[in-house]
Amino acid sequence: MNTIKQIEETANNLVPLYAQEEHDLPDRPLWSHPEIDQVIEALRLLSDVLFPGRHIPEPVDFRSFFIKQLKNTSEILEQEIEKALPFRWMGAADLHEKRLPIDNLFLASTELVNTFLQKIPEIRTMLIEDVKAAYNGDPAALSYAEVKLAYPGLVAITSHRIAHELYKLDIPLIPRIMSEYTHSLTGIDIHPGATIGKGFFIDHGTGVVIGETCHIGNQVKLYQGVTLGAKSFPLDEHGRPIKHIQRHPTVEDNVIVYANSTILGGDTVIGQGSTVAGNVFLMKSTPPRSLVTRSEEGIIIRTREVHGHGMGI
Structure with a gap:
């Protein structure tokens, strides 16, 4: 058998292994899901709002910077949450609860993003306490800047505090994508559902x-x-x-x-x-x-x- 015929035979054998139904099945292709790269970009934009200067060499006007970053973040999240929301009810049978589809996904996504945006000052307040906890809890920390620039525990809790607020809004997939991306960076695995108080510090972290x-x-x-x-x-x-x-x-x-x-x-x-x-x-x-x-x-x-x-x- 030549290569072309083998390719055709393999393709024919593959087709029945991919479900076509609109349900969250183990053999369903990953169509219409949130784009991982876009979710990570939203996380990066938010991290720059919460800790300005990490990726920007010169000082900026805070208000203009925040408006620009939050606008870009909102545009990404609105699109990705709209893709994620159907997963609320696609797997509802396995969650032992009846979940009804949302008629207007765009409107629902916009409302969820607006609710999330209200939480960002609260997240910032919590993270200031986390920076203090790391500095006070580690004699090797010689400045707050060192904690903010170099500590994997702070990267992990920053990502978690963002993902946790999205998790509380019952947004599927996106919080977990954020947490697992951060897990790959830091070696620290925090599920977005975990509830964590202020002044949290993970030393070393791996x-x-x-x-x-x-x-x-x-x-x-x-x-x-x-x-x-x-x-x-x-x-x-x-x-x-x-x-x-x-x-x-x-x-x-x-x-x-x-x-x-x-x-x-x-x-x-x-x-x-x-x-x-x-x-x-x-x-x-x-x-x-x-x-x-x-x-x-x-x-x-x-x-x-x-x-x-x-x-x-």
Whole structure:
């Protein structure tokens, strides 16, 4: 058989492997989805609004700069959200809920973008606290500029705070594209559904995983390799994972979790002011102001009366 005939035969064998229905099926081609490059460009534009100067060598007029960046961002997001919205109901059967199609996708997309734009000053306020937390939490940080220009943890939390607001608006696909792009850059994997309080700091960062239903309080510090994950995945009568239930831990205010520790479970709560030492595997809650360590006998949880965190690296 010559090459042309082989190509034709292969093409004929491929055709039935691609579903033609307008449903979110595993064999459906990826037509009409948000463009990944455009979503990343929107993330870059927003990052420049939140931290002006990273990609611009000279000072600019703030107001004019913000208007230009936000206008460009809005145009991109309106187009990409319009493409993303049908995925709300295309996979609705698997989500165990009836989702009705939106009649006017353009209008819905515009309204969602306007709602998101209102949140940007709040995101900026949170990120200022994150910069302070990184500077105060790392003796190696010699300036705020160093944190803003060089720290992967700040890149990750910046992306997350943007993606999280889009996630809360029930926008499909786009928040996850943003978070996974940032994961590829930083080695830090934060699901856009995770709720994270102010003054959050990830030191070093590589290998950190934060699951979708995590609740993280204020002034929390994580080191590299920390996993805040799920114990297991409850299944429905069809053997499919049940969505939108609490699967990941709650970490209360002023907690430090040191390197390579794993904390699992939706019913696991790390009490405020606690410290979890390195290489701990934890699937149960701790009281406030606990010190959690690992020994040959297993995990030891001690309650401390002293204020602050005495451990340092």
